[in-house]
Amino acid sequence: MNYIGKILPVDGYMVDLHGNLPVDYSKSLTHLYLPLIGIKAVMLYQTLLHEMEFKEIAPIQTHHTIMNYLNISLVDIYEARLRLEGIGLLKTFENKTPEQTVYYYVLQSPFSPNDFFKDAMLSQLLFHHVGQDKYSMLKSHYVGHFEQPSGQNVTASFHEVFDTIIPDANAYHKVERIPENQGPHIDSIDFSWMEHMLKSRMIPYRRVLTTENKRIITQMMHLYGLAEYEVEKCVLWALTDENYLDIDEFKEACHDTFKNARKEASVQLVTREAEPAPTNRQQPITKEEQFILELERISPKQLLEDLSSGNHASEQDLKVIREIMTTQGLPSPVMNVLIHYVLLQTNMKLSKAYLETIASHWSRANLKTAKEAMEFAKREKERYRQSIEKKQNQRTYRKQSSKEVVPDWFKERKQKTTTIQTDTISEVELQEMESILNKYSSGGKNSHLQG
Missing domain, CATH: 1.10.8 (Helicase, Ruva Protein; domain 3)
Structure with missing residues (x-):
């Protein structure tokens, strides 16, 4: 992992704490967070936490200080910082000036042990990291089992005891909720x-x-x-x-x-692999590449709406698409290519039978991305075209052998005609792609996945 140069020893930092720490926060860090993020990340959190004692004396310190405290490299510090940010224990703000770069580290309060197990993602991750036996022991120790008292619950409700000047329209629900600003984002x-x-x-x-x-x-x-x-x-x-x-x-x-x-x-x-260094070719250079990128990002529902000039996709079409995706297990980008391909081949009619036939074929081919699906469709179309031409040539040859000899100039003319027809089909498809791309660039549609 190449994190060299992300931060420098001379870069400054300031520390603050958002919210209040639970009484047993150290137990959470040691027994619950440590298996997930590692010892270096926990050490960095505790070091930054106790650095707050000196912010009145020295509000801005350099990262060289943390290197001396923890006796680890700056690369390790940066990776530990990323782990804290990813797990929801740290928010980082960067302030660059011509004189110095200063990072503002806002520590987030960790869950108490009891609340940690209420977070579905963190508790499930802990289960996978420590195993069932250790997980059960930790949960039993920190959460325990509340024995429901026998008898009828006669506790008075809020409205039975209190009255307000302006009634609150919101209903009161007994829901165990965890604050939205805690946990992984x-x-x-x-x-x-x-x-x-x-x-x-x-x-x-x-x-x-x-x-x-x-x-x-x-x-x-x-x-x-x-x-x-x-x-x-x-x-x-x-x-x-x-x-x-x-x-x-x-x-x-x-x-x-x-x-x-x-x-x-x-x-x-x-830790997620670092993205490759950017090259001169940062943006797709062809219409087809741009089109593939959009097919990777949007949902089948949005594609149908864009192809129908913004009109809502019919429930029947969505039902057909959902059933095919469910039964054949096609990812959304592959389904988008399939929809576009079928509409082109059937004069913009979404044929369920045709969709199912091709979807089963593509499912067996184990296609995962829009690019794979588009290249596969091109190969299949070319194979079909060659098969048709071969049959036509065989029929022509038999016909010529039985009747008359065809001059060479006529063969050349026929070949040119075939080439022109093929190019015309490709041009139609290219125009279709370009019209859809124009909608994305001018319409400003939302590209988030919709079902």
């Missing part, structure tokens, strides 16, 4: 695809897709790298008879889905 996703799936099955989607459930679904989706159709199966599996989402059942279903689909993979926190 995960990019949110659009749940419209799941809402549509639940409504089509007559399931009250608001009961399933609560704010807390959305957070857990998002975490599990990122943790196990699950596709949308895999998450749908896990949600349906974990629904109770009253159509509530059983969180433990859902996490177990996600874990089983991951194991079955990726038998040799394991869930471990590893």
Whole structure:
């Protein structure tokens, strides 16, 4: 991992703490966070935390100070900082001036041991890192088991005891919530695809897709790298008879889905590989490359809407696409190429039978990206064209042998005509790609995944 030059020993830093530390925060760092982020990251957090005592005397210090304290290299310090940021224990702000670069490190309060196990992603990661026996021991020790007292609950509610001048319109719910600013920061996703799936099955989607459930679904989706159709199966599996989402059942279903689909993979926190150094060719140079990039980013729903000049995609088309993606296991980028290919071949009509035939073929080919799917479609189309030409040539040869000899100038003319027809088809497809790209560049559409 090449982190050389990311920060310099002379770069300054300031430290602050957001919120209040739990009483038993050190237990969380030692027994719960340490297996996930490593000893260097925990040491850096504690060092920065205690550096706050000196901010009145020396508000800005250099990174050379941390190097002396921890006796590790600046590369190790930078990697430890990234781990703290990724796990949700640190936020970093950079302030560059002509004289000096200063980093403002805002420490985030770690979870208490009890709240740590309420976070679906962190608790599941800990399970994979320390194993079932150690995990069960830690959870039993820090969370324990609350014995529900016998008898009838006669506790008075808020409204039975108090009155307010202006009634609050918000309903009061007894929900164990964790503050939103704690824990790893995960990019949110659009749940419209799941809402549509639940409504089509007559399931009250608001009961399933609560704010807390959305957070857990998002975490599990990122943790196990699950596709949308895999998450749908896990949600349906974990629904109770009253159509509530059983969180433990859902996490177990996600874990089983991951194991079955990726038998040799394991869930471990590893530092992401650094992106390759930028070259002179930073942007795609052809229309086709730009088109492939868009097909990788958008959802099948948005592609259908863009192809229909912004009109809403019909529920029937979305149902067909969802069923094919679910049964054949096609990723969204591959499905986008399939939709575009079928529409081009069928005069902009989405034929279910045609989609299913090609989807089963592409599924067996194990296509994963839009580029792979487009290249595969081109090869298949070229193979089909050559097969047709071969049959035509065979028929022509038999016909010529039985009747008359065809002059060479006529053969050359026929070959030119065939070439012109082939080029015309390619030009139509190129114009179709360019029209879609123009919509993305001028329409400013949202490129987030939708279901």
